[in-house]
Each structure stands twice: as structure tokens, then as C-alpha cells.
Amino acid sequence: MKNIFSHPEKSIAAKLIIAIGLLMIVVSFIFWYATLKKQEEDIMSIALKYGDSFVQFTKRSTRHSMLIYERDETQRVLENLSTPEGVHRVRIYDHSGTVLFCSRGSTVGKPVDSASIACQGCHRNPGTSPVLLREPKTWNVYKDEKGNTAIKLIGTIPNEPDCYTASCHVHRQEEQTLGFIEADLSLALLDEALFKQGLALTAYVIIFVLAVSLFLGIILYKIVSRPVYELTDAMDHVANGDLGYSVPIKSSDEIGMLAKAFNAMIKDIKAARDQREQWTQTLEVEISKKTDEIRKTHANLVQTEKLASLGRMAAGVAHEINNPLTGVVTFAHLLKKRFPAESDESQDLDIIIEQSERCSKIIKNLLTFARATPTEKGKVSINDVLRRTIFMVQNQEKFHHIKFNVTLEDSQFVIVGDSSQFQQIFLNMFINAADAMGGRGNITVGTRTIVEEKKPYVEIEFTDEGTGIKKEDMLKLFEPFFTTKPVGKGTGLGLSVSHGIVKHFGGNIKVKSEIGKGTSFFVRLPLPSSDAKKSHE
Amino acid sequence: MNKILVIDDEAIVRTSCQRTLVPEGYDVRLATSGQEGLDLMAKESFSLVLLDLKMPDMDGIEVLNRIKTGWPGTKVVMVTGYSTVDTAVQALRLGAYNFIEKPFTPDTLIAAVREVFYGKNQD
Structure with a gap:
């Protein structure tokens, strides 16, 4: 008012x-x-x-x-x-x-x-x-x-x-x-x-005018001003972004209709804004997802390129080393023939031969990493390969004090590939686990079916009770020549070769590690869709 | 007749073969390149050629082809690095008798050569 x-x-x-x-x-x-x-x-x-x-x-x-x-x-x-x-x-x-x-x-x-x-x-x-x-x-x-x-x-x-x-x-x-x-x-x-009458008349007129004005004022305030102020107020709220605000509708006259129309409009605007916000949010999520993907892809690309060039270089170097190594091995053998079998010289030469063979192995690993090795493709049962590998390592001295807890899902997990490559991966995992535990403790091995991005995978878990992996080492884990093992103990190629093989099959390796408690590697290999169905039957 | 020709661009490989095989009673000749090997073959006849797969000017596959055309009776054993096993397999298809991987031990080499001269089960 x-x-x-x-x-x-x-x-x-x-x-x-x-x-x-x-x-x-x-x-x-x-x-x-x-x-x-x-x-x-x-x-x-x-x-x-x-x-x-x-x-x-x-x-x-x-x-x-x-x-x-x-x-x-x-x-x-x-x-x-x-x-x-x-x-x-x-x-x-x-x-x-x-x-x-x-x-x-x-x-x-x-x-x-x-x-x-x-x-x-x-x-x-x-x-x-x-x-x-x-x-x-x-x-x-x-x-x-x-x-x-x-x-x-x-x-x-x-x-x-x-x-x-x-x-x-x-x-x-x-x-x-x-x-x-x-x-x-x-x-x-x-x-x-006359004067008195005039006075009275004037007073009546003034009172009449005032009364009519007051009455009109109240009526206008009630039916025009207040609703209009409420509308203006609502518009201010809306202009300030408060779309939850609505005008109270008190009449069915033109202003009431205006208020109704205004409320309807705000409702529409709110719905539109909500939808837009939802879209924006979805978009943001999508964008951040895509950005992550791009970042990952980029990182992978960089890594792949790095590995590829490193591989090429390694292959060249390895190939060249084979020639002098042939000479070393041959001449060590020739020299050895000149000494009695039990002599010190013969034993020293054995060391030369042995170490040369180690060099040869390192080169083989390098070359395996550098290029896809020729594979004898066939139907391979992951569970079978795993059982065979476990059997093989259990008989080795390194694993004599290690207990294997094996829980394999009741399925064959048949993948078309080279069993020796899978064996190589599993062997690497076991050797790493044994090294991390200093040769004592439990290794938990398990297989299970998982679904990643709507595709079936077999997940093979290798959990040790070892020292765990430091956070700063996590990123370098799959880099070739990265090793935390003492000099001469590891080539730093095991995980990188495994990773290469897994990648080749379209799978991935996930790592969880806690310092002082142990590490879990999860090797995931994609299953053919029909086999996945069979495995559930 | 047990004449062997070793074609390899690496002197140490050639020497290794020579020092391993001569005491075993083989007549070993050496060539530093494919062309030199072929020239030598034109002059003398060999029962076996130990042929390096990777060489600078003429690679082992081409030399193999020429030998197979010019001297079909001569057996060829490819000497290869691990990374060229694929190529070695290709060489077998083209008529190579066998292949050995570098680095090889004298025993491996002797075994492979014996196999050529005396058959598989000969020890």
C-alpha cells in the first residue's frame, strides 16, 4: 500500500x-x-x-x-x-x-x-x-x-x-x-x-471524495496493485534464478489469468532449465569420460610408440649381440676341451658358457618382447595351462616353501592362442610373487568370469603376501627393463612381455597393491562370446 | 666328400664354424658375402652350405634361391638369429635343409652338420 x-x-x-x-x-x-x-x-x-x-x-x-x-x-x-x-x-x-x-x-x-x-x-x-x-x-x-x-x-x-x-x-x-x-x-x-449550508455541503463533498478515493484505493490495491506487486516480486525472484517461486492465484480476472499464465511459463522454463542442466551434467560426465579415454589412449599410444621404438632398437642390438655371443660360446667350448674336466680352468669356462647362455636368454626375452613371436595357435584352456604351470613351478626349489591356494571356476575358459605364451605370463606372475615374498608364504590363484563393457572376460588372479609395490613404481611396472629385483636377478622384461602378450589378445592387467601386505595381479583375457555362454551352462 | 662352405658377413661366426668343424674332419671354406660364396661355388663343389640369413648386400633368401637353382644337390642349413625364425621357416619352404639359431654351441652345430651328412638318427 x-x-x-x-x-x-x-x-x-x-x-x-x-x-x-x-x-x-x-x-x-x-x-x-x-x-x-x-x-x-x-x-x-x-x-x-x-x-x-x-x-x-x-x-x-x-x-x-x-x-x-x-x-x-x-x-x-x-x-x-x-x-x-x-x-x-x-x-x-x-x-x-x-x-x-x-x-x-x-x-x-x-x-x-x-x-x-x-x-x-x-x-x-x-x-x-x-x-x-x-x-x-x-x-x-x-x-x-x-x-x-x-x-x-x-x-x-x-x-x-x-x-x-x-x-x-x-x-x-x-x-x-x-x-x-x-x-x-x-x-x-x-x-x-447560506454560509452554513455551503460549509456543510463542502464538508459533505470533501468527505464523499475522500471516502470514495479511500474505497477505490483499497479496491484497486486489492484487485490490481497487490496482485501486480506479487507478479513483479515473482518476476524478480525468477530473474534472480529462483524458478521454484510461484504467484498465488486469488482471482479469475485478467490479473489472475496473467498470474496463471506466468506460473505456467515459469514451470515450463524450470522444466527446460532442469532438462538443460541435466543435459549439461550428462555432457560434462560424457566429456570427462571421453577426456579420460583420450588421455588413456594417448598415454597408451605414447607407451606403445615408446615400446615399439625400444623394441626395434632392442631387436637390432640383440641380433648383433648374437654374433659375438656365438664366438664366445664356441671358443669357450673349444678352450674347455684343452683342460681336464675337473680342473679350475674348465670350471671357469663353464661359468663363461653359462653366463653366455644367460645373455642368450635375455636376448630371446628381448626379442619376444620386441616382436610377436611365432605362435602355434590352437584352442587353449586357461585353467589347464594354469594347472600345468602350477605343477611345474611347485617342483622347483624356489617354490618349495610356498603354498598355493587355487580356486578355479568350473569352466575351461577356452581361448584360441599359443599355450606357451599363456604359460609364460603365468610363470612370470609366479616368479614375481615368489621373489616378492622372499620364497615363503601363500600365493592365491583363481579364475572367474567377469563382464567388462558388456564383453565376457576370464580373470586370472595372482595374489601374494609380499612386500607390495610402491606407488611411484606402479606406473613403471610394465615398462621394459624396469625391475626392483637385485642386479642379475631380473631382466625387467617379465611383466612387460606378459603385458605385451595380454594386449595382443585384447586383454588387460590390473594391479592392486598394499605396502607390507601384498600384491594382486588380475590378468583379464577376452572370451569368445559363445564360449562364455557355454561356461555358464 | 665333406666340403662345407660358410657364408657369413661376421668374421667371428665364420671362425667359430671353422674352428668347430675342422677338428671334426670337415673341409671348411669361408665366404664373407653371398656373392663371394656363389663365386666360390662356381669354382669348387660343396656338400653343405651354412648360410647366414641376414647379410648386408645380398640376403640369405636370395643366395638360397641361387644355390637351389645352380646347385640343386647342395644342402643348405640356415644360420639365424632368434628374431628371424619366421624367415628361417620360409627358407625351409624354399628348400633349405634345416636352420640353427644363433648363438649356437659347438655341439649344436656339429649335431646339425652330422644330420646333413649322416641322417637324423646318426649321433
Whole structure:
């Protein structure tokens, strides 16, 4: 409500109220003015009637004394008629304008003022030859010396038979008018009444205007301003992003419809925004997913490229080393033949031969890593290969103090490939596990079917109770020549070769490790879809 | 007749073959390249050629082809590094008798040569 008055230029209600108020003030003023005028006229006509009556009354009161020509009597009657409040003065003068009687007595014998209505009411120009007006004016209104309204009335005293037949013979029969009665009556009381009425009327009009304005104001506030403010408020909320806001609908008029339409619009906008936000979120998730994928792919590419170039280099180097190695081996053998079998020299040469063979093995590993080795492809059962490998390692000295916990899923997990390659992977895993545990502890081996990105895989788990892998080593785990084993113990190619083979089959290796507790490797190889079904049957 | 020709660009391999096989009673000749080997073959006849697969100017496969065309009776044993086993298998298809992998021990070499001269079960 306060807005209507504090900022009328901003309020429809205020503008309407001002417009209607102004209209009402104008109409009321016209009404007020017309009413007052009418009342004044009515009062005046009443006053005139009373005035006429008074003049007639004066005429009748003085008739007798006039007929008998009792001048003192006439003068006395006039003085009696004159009262201080109502009747200022009553005079009688002859038709030539000389005052014969006056209620105040002061003007007797004096001529009437020629500018007075007493002369001009009938005569056009009193100074010149008298021309009678067709419609004589018998009264006029003026302000008396106190400033009050007063009325002057003129009544004629016509000639009557009693007048010209009277014994006094004052009047002749030809005379039409014998004289005039002039009465000055005060209208001060009427003035007061009119003033009071005017005051009351003004008060009524003001009260009416105010009441109507107030009523209009309240009505407009209720049906226009408040709903519009609520709408504006709602729009502010919406503009500030609060789309949960709705306008209360209180009426079914145009503003109610507007509010309804507004609410519907906000609902639509909210739905659209929610959807957009959802899209944005999905998009963000998608983008971050894709970014991760790209990053991974990039990392893989870099890694692959690195490995490929390293592989090429390694292959070249390995190939070249084979030639001198042939010489070393051959000549060591030749030299050995010159010494007795049990001699120190022979034993030293054995070391040379042995170490050369180790070199040869390293080179073979390198070359396996560098290029796909020729494979004898066939149907391979992962569980069988695993069992065979476990059997093989259990008979080796390195594994004598290691217990194998084997839980293989009841399935063959048939993959088309080279069993020796799988054996190589498993062997690497077991050797690493045994090294990590210092040759003592449990190795847990298990196979199971898993589904990754809707494709079936066989997951082969190798868990040891070893030292675990340091976080900083995790990233380098599959890099060729990376080893944490003492010099001479590992080539750093085992995991990298395994990784290469697994990759070749479209699988992957996952690692979980906790320092001091152990490490789990999960080798995942994709299964042909139909075999996966069979394995579940 | 037990004449053997060793074609290898690496001197140490040639020497190794020579030092291994001569005490076994073989007549060993050496050639440093494919072309030199073929030239030598044009002059003398050999029962066996130990042929390196990877050589700079003329590679083992081409030399093998020429030998098989020019001297069909001469047996060829390819000497190869591990990485060229694929090629060695290809060589067998082209008519090589056998292949041995580098680095080889004298025993391996002697066994392979004996097999050529005396058959598989000969020890």
C-alpha cells in the first residue's frame, strides 16, 4: 500500500485514484456550486415573496392613516415596522421622489437618490423626461454598511377611489400612482444560513471524495496493485534464478489469468532449465569420460610408440649381440676341451658358457618382447595351462616353501592362442610373487568370469603376501627393463612381455597393491562370446 | 666328400664354424658375402652350405634361391638369429635343409652338420 503514496507515478492504482479523485472533485465542485446557487436563488425568491408581503403589509397598515391623512400615525406605523435585525428602513415617497415618511425619520423631505432602484426600476433616465420601462424592476440586492446582503423592495401605492374621493382632496382622480413604499430588508440571517449550508455541503463533498478515493484505493490495491506487486516480486525472484517461486492465484480476472499464465511459463522454463542442466551434467560426465579415454589412449599410444621404438632398437642390438655371443660360446667350448674336466680352468669356462647362455636368454626375452613371436595357435584352456604351470613351478626349489591356494571356476575358459605364451605370463606372475615374498608364504590363484563393457572376460588372479609395490613404481611396472629385483636377478622384461602378450589378445592387467601386505595381479583375457555362454551352462 | 662352405658377413661366426668343424674332419671354406660364396661355388663343389640369413648386400633368401637353382644337390642349413625364425621357416619352404639359431654351441652345430651328412638318427 505504501507504494501508492510514496511513488504515485509508479502505481496504476495511484494514477487511477488521482484521476478519479480529480474528476470527482470537479464534478463535486460543479454540484456544490450549482446547489449553492440554486439554494441562493430559492432563498432569494422566498425573501422576495416575504419582502413583497412586507411591502403589502406596510401598505395595508398605513392605508387607513393615509386615507384619513394622519401623517403622525403613518410615521409611527413605519417606525413600528422597522426592526434592527430584519427591517433596516421603510420609507414612503411621492411619485416625484420626495420622501414623505421614513422609519428612521432622517430622510423625510429629501429627494430619493436618482441612481436608486426606486427611480431606475421604472424610469430609464431619471434626470430627463421620464420613459417608463415595459418591465419595471421592483427590487435589488446590495450590501449594507455592515457588509451583509440586503434587499431593497419598491411597492407602488396606486390611486383608488377612496383616495381621490377623500375629504382631504389631496389626490386627483387622473393620478395613477400616488407614491411608493420602499423597504430595505436585511438578509444577514439568510447569508448566515447560506454560509452554513455551503460549509456543510463542502464538508459533505470533501468527505464523499475522500471516502470514495479511500474505497477505490483499497479496491484497486486489492484487485490490481497487490496482485501486480506479487507478479513483479515473482518476476524478480525468477530473474534472480529462483524458478521454484510461484504467484498465488486469488482471482479469475485478467490479473489472475496473467498470474496463471506466468506460473505456467515459469514451470515450463524450470522444466527446460532442469532438462538443460541435466543435459549439461550428462555432457560434462560424457566429456570427462571421453577426456579420460583420450588421455588413456594417448598415454597408451605414447607407451606403445615408446615400446615399439625400444623394441626395434632392442631387436637390432640383440641380433648383433648374437654374433659375438656365438664366438664366445664356441671358443669357450673349444678352450674347455684343452683342460681336464675337473680342473679350475674348465670350471671357469663353464661359468663363461653359462653366463653366455644367460645373455642368450635375455636376448630371446628381448626379442619376444620386441616382436610377436611365432605362435602355434590352437584352442587353449586357461585353467589347464594354469594347472600345468602350477605343477611345474611347485617342483622347483624356489617354490618349495610356498603354498598355493587355487580356486578355479568350473569352466575351461577356452581361448584360441599359443599355450606357451599363456604359460609364460603365468610363470612370470609366479616368479614375481615368489621373489616378492622372499620364497615363503601363500600365493592365491583363481579364475572367474567377469563382464567388462558388456564383453565376457576370464580373470586370472595372482595374489601374494609380499612386500607390495610402491606407488611411484606402479606406473613403471610394465615398462621394459624396469625391475626392483637385485642386479642379475631380473631382466625387467617379465611383466612387460606378459603385458605385451595380454594386449595382443585384447586383454588387460590390473594391479592392486598394499605396502607390507601384498600384491594382486588380475590378468583379464577376452572370451569368445559363445564360449562364455557355454561356461555358464 | 665333406666340403662345407660358410657364408657369413661376421668374421667371428665364420671362425667359430671353422674352428668347430675342422677338428671334426670337415673341409671348411669361408665366404664373407653371398656373392663371394656363389663365386666360390662356381669354382669348387660343396656338400653343405651354412648360410647366414641376414647379410648386408645380398640376403640369405636370395643366395638360397641361387644355390637351389645352380646347385640343386647342395644342402643348405640356415644360420639365424632368434628374431628371424619366421624367415628361417620360409627358407625351409624354399628348400633349405634345416636352420640353427644363433648363438649356437659347438655341439649344436656339429649335431646339425652330422644330420646333413649322416641322417637324423646318426649321433
